Amino acid sequence: MTSDFEAQLRAASLRVTRARLAVLAALRDRPHVDTDTVIALVRADHPTVSHQAVYDVLRALTNAGLVRRIQPAGATARYESRVGDNHHHVVCRSCGAIADVDCAVGQAPCLTASDDHGFVVDEAEVVYWGTCPGCATERTSQ
Amino acid sequence: MTSDFEAQLRAASLRVTRARLAVLAALRDRPHVDTDTVIALVRADHPTVSHQAVYDVLRALTNAGLVRRIQPAGATARYESRVGDNHHHVVCRSCGAIADVDCAVGQAPCLTASDDHGFVVDEAEVVYWGTCPGCATERTSQ
DNA sequence: CCACTCTTTTGGAATGAATCAAGTTTTACT
DNA sequence: AGTAAAACTTGATTCATTCCAAAAGAGTGG
Numbered sequence: 383m384t385s386d387f388e389a390q391l392r393a394a395s396l397r398v399t400r401a402r403l404a405v406l407a408a409l410r411d412r413p414h415v416d417t418d419t420v421i422a423l424v425r426a427d428h429p430t431v432s433h434q435a436v437y438d439v440l441r442a443l444t445n446a447g448l449v450r451r452i453q454p455a456g457a458t459a460r461y462e463s464r465v466g467d468n469h470h471h472v473v474c475r476s477c478g479a480i481a482d483v484d485c486a487v488g489q490a491p492c493l494t495a496s497d498d499h500g501f502v503v504d505e506a507e508v509v510y511w512g513t514c515p516g517c518a519t520e521r522t523s524q
Numbered sequence: 525m526t527s528d529f530e531a532q533l534r535a536a537s538l539r540v541t542r543a544r545l546a547v548l549a550a551l552r553d554r555p556h557v558d559t560d561t562v563i564a565l566v567r568a569d570h571p572t573v574s575h576q577a578v579y580d581v582l583r584a585l586t587n588a589g590l591v592r593r594i595q596p597a598g599a600t601a602r603y604e605s606r607v608g609d610n611h612h613h614v615v616c617r618s619c620g621a622i623a624d625v626d627c628a629v630g631q632a633p634c635l636t637a638s639d640d641h642g643f644v645v646d647e648a649e650v651v652y653w654g655t656c657p658g659c660a661t662e663r664t665s666q
Numbered sequence: 667c668c669a670c671t672c673t674t675t676t677g678g679a680a681t682g683a684a685t686c687a688a689g690t691t692t693t694a695c696t
Numbered sequence: 697a698g699t700a701a702a703a704c705t706t707g708a709t710t711c712a713t714t715c716c717a718a719a720a721g722a723g724t725g726g
Contacts, residue, residue: 397722399674417712432676437713439674455595458712472643481641499623501614503654512645539693541703559683574705579684581703600683 394446401435402443404428409449409463414471414480416460454480454509470507474514483510536588543577544585546570551591551605556613556622558602596622596651612649616656625652 387406391398401424408423409415415423421436440461443449447466453459454473460480470483529548533540543566550565551557557565563578582603585591589608595601596615602622612625 397673399722401675430676434677434714435675442674451597453595453597455593455601459597472640472645474643481643483640497625498614498652498654499625500657500660501616501623501652501654502660503614503652505653507651507653509649509651510640510643510645511647511649512640512643515642518642518644539702541693543704572705576685576706577704584703 390448394448396442396446399439400428401431401439404431405436405439405443406448406463409461413462413464413482414452414460415462416458418458420461452480452507454478470510472510472512472514474517475511476513476517479514479516481514483508532590536590538584538588538590541581542570543573543581546573547578547581547585548590548605551603555604555606555624556594556602557604558600560600562603594622594649596620612652614652614654614656616659617653618655618659621656621658623656625650 387403388398390406391402396402404424404427405420407427408420412419412423417436417440420440421431421433424431424436440449440451440459444451444461449461449463450465451459451461452471454471457473457478464482472481472483473479529545530540532548533544538544546566546569547562549569550562554561554565559578559582562582563573563575566573566578582591582593582601586593586603591603591605592607593601593603594613596613599615599620606624614623614625615621
């Protein structure tokens with residue numbers, strides 16, 4: 383388990399540190415956690431880790447492709463460890479809840495822009511905006 | 525010109541104010557402007573408009589659907605007046621430049637999620653991440 | 667196993683976009 | 697014109713994120 387993370391880090395030629403292992407562990411089974419939550423989870427096991435370390439680690443892991451950063455408009459940054467499978471997200475406009483969605487149209491649906499203006503595109507990110515079941519019933523029942 | 529904006533505002537049952545007309549004018553021919561730029565543009569004509577007013581106006585116009593807010597991860601909010609035609613954006617990872625892209629796969633390609641988790645989806649936002657021509661040549665020439 | 671170098675982390679302060687709050691002005695309708 | 701509601705002004709505040717310099721830790725070669 384821990385050695386898994388260690389292997390991941392080494393594969394990405396990142397040094398293996400307590401902070402990094404703790405962040406990976408915190409993200410393991412939790413989708414879409416925001417930075418504050420990561421800090422709290424990390425400190426549950428390692429109370430001395432600074433918030434700055436968590437920010438640095440999240441950036442390093444994001445750059446290395448081990449975690450993915452998602453930041454819907456108007457919300458704080460969230461991170462997830464599910465990477466490399468081209469999945470997307472539904473975001474609730476009223477409560478900010480996020481859920482995973484697999485790609486509707488094949489494997490890389492929107493990866494081809496009609497006119498890319500000369501940009502070299504390497505990723506297509508899709509955010510579905512709507513209302514989650516909870517907020518929907520709340521609103522209709524009023 | 526101004527009366528156009530006035531009509532737009534009235535159609536959305538929003539009051540017609542100097543600040544709102546100025547913001548609409550500022551967004552007219554400028555795609556993807558950030559809030560600071562909007563403030564500067566508005567003040568060019570109306571020096572007394574407060575930044576708070578601009579924030580309020582942008583939110584009101586966004587809620588009314590007259591402008592669209594876009595906020596790629598890690599950048600400040602930007603606004604555009606091109607609405608209602610389901611177009612998307614390419615964003616440069618290194619300089620943050622944004623360009624419009626029309627929808628590749630038909631009219632509303634990704635609007636149907638494979639499994640929407642009970643969410644009522646009303647919009648699909650697509651962000652293409654990549655490198656703009658300028659940054660690409662810069663990098664290869666080094 | 668030890669020393670050396672480079673990277674990472676600590677702890678605290680700073681930045682900056684965005685929001686909140688109270689009081690004043692303006693708009694739209696009668 | 698007169699009035700109520702909405703919008704705006706001013707100024708302060710919040711809060712996520714970043715910057716900084718010093719201390720600690722990781723990995724490499726001896």
